[in-house]
Amino acid sequence: MNSEKLDQLYTYVQERCLWQFGSRTWDRQESIDGVLGTASDLLTGKPPALETPQQKLFYADAKALVADFKAHFPWIADAGPAQIRELIDGLKAKLVDITITNSRNGELNHSLY
């Protein structure tokens, strides 16, 4: 995997996207999986799932993200599906690491909101 490209995407998402900072661990995991999964579909030409309200929201966030990626990182237009999936998987792992696994936020696992 091209770590420089991955770092570019990661830095952009960290700075820009509120969906990664849900209140609890499960909110964060759901958003990271949902938005980035849909972004991966959009970038690889697959039709996104739009059956539930939550899927529609993932689509709304992912569509904005993909537009930003294309605007800021022109190289993404030339990336093939395998490379896109690899980058998105790497991005998911990095976001999970900073927002969940190694987050210092002491409220992340409280059972109540």
Added chain:
Amino acid sequence: MPMVLLECDKDIPERERHIYLKVDGEDTRDFLPISNAPTIPGTLSERGCSFCGAKLVIGGVLKDTIQMIHGPIGCAYDTWHTKRYPTDNGHFNLKYVWSTDMKESHIVFGGEKRLEKSMHEAFDEMPDIKRMIVYTTCPTALIGDDIRAVAKRVMGDRPDVDIFTCECPGFAGVSQSKGHHVLNIGWVNEKVGTVEPEITSKYTINFIGDYNIGGDTQLLQKYWDKLGIQVIAHFTGNANYDDLRGMHRAQLNVVNCARSAGYIANELKKRYGIPRLDIDSWGFNYMAEGIRKVCTFFGIEEKGEALIAEEYAKWKPQLDWYKERLKGTKMAIWTGGPRLWHWTKSVEDDLGVQVVAMSSKFGHQEDFEKVIARGQSGTYYIDDGNELEFFEIIGLVKPDVIFTGPRVGELVKKLHIPYINGHAYHNGPYMGFEGFVNLARDMYNAVHNPLLTLAATDIRGTTAATSLEAAE
């Protein structure tokens, strides 16, 4: 090293865990300030109380609701009229204040009878008003007055009224944040789902965490109207009590202030399956992104693009005029919590302003994760900052303008540093496209105000030099 012990804190070294200086190569896995924690003895906190968080921030915004404060008169006065959230019905919420005016004898013998009498008096005096929130305060909570039982009796006597009780005395939590929490959860437990709203559009949202400061809600409402989107409930800007009882019918929750109202958005998702979309409503770039996302959710992207184009054509030239003149301005943001992360990149991207220090009164660690991710290296991030720390930080980063509240604002004015009211605004609204031009205008007028230099003139000899130096 990046957690900072300021010189003024040498006798309260615990403060080091609350102040962070971001440096390149670090992130929130390495350092995250302690926050939403009890104020350390020895520090002079700028925080408000938990009752204030419920009443002043959220409940008191409602435009058709009596806010009955069961406690001494000061609890009512100090949470009234300071936040400047107008309404489209003549500012009912700003004109009146209600209190049971508890005195020593009521504390000794109990205040429930007095509360009941006050509630009836208020309804009798205002026969058109049928909704009320009753708040407990520190003394009435300590003596155990049962405000829920009283509210039940009054509702029994008056079948046409509805009353919500908020049992969140000032000491319930470490800051006003607890009051946000208690009101959010209480409302969704007791009131959401008790009114069926009239649905007038295929597209329905709740707009959560916007309190119509300076007219924010009313400005954003123009956008939703143009897009054909029905806002079932604004939580709680310019809102009616019963609007908020119908929140369960929205298709989407759009959240601006995640700190004061993220709780109800989470519960609405959990209980009713309504997804939560967090957006930033301050700033051109952010506002456009928020509109795009809402429109994508409903499949009305063309309408959104048309609205954004129209607003950009109208306001972007004005924003750019200010940007040209504000570029390089150093700004400090000392507000509640979320405005730190909402503003730091929007003023940087849209106005060329550099945010050099940020302090949060009641933010949680989630807020610090967001703001440290967005903010610059070399910037200070402070939890529950105190007065001496503010002065020391000013010396370290030398801001040109400080967005904060009137109390701290008066302090920094003495140093001839201009301040903008970051809570209630100088001349809002500040949200949306037009609003961000207003913010830019207020910042420009503050930073370039010739009075700053003139007011520093002092003919009494050596003191003049100090004042002039501060103004330069």
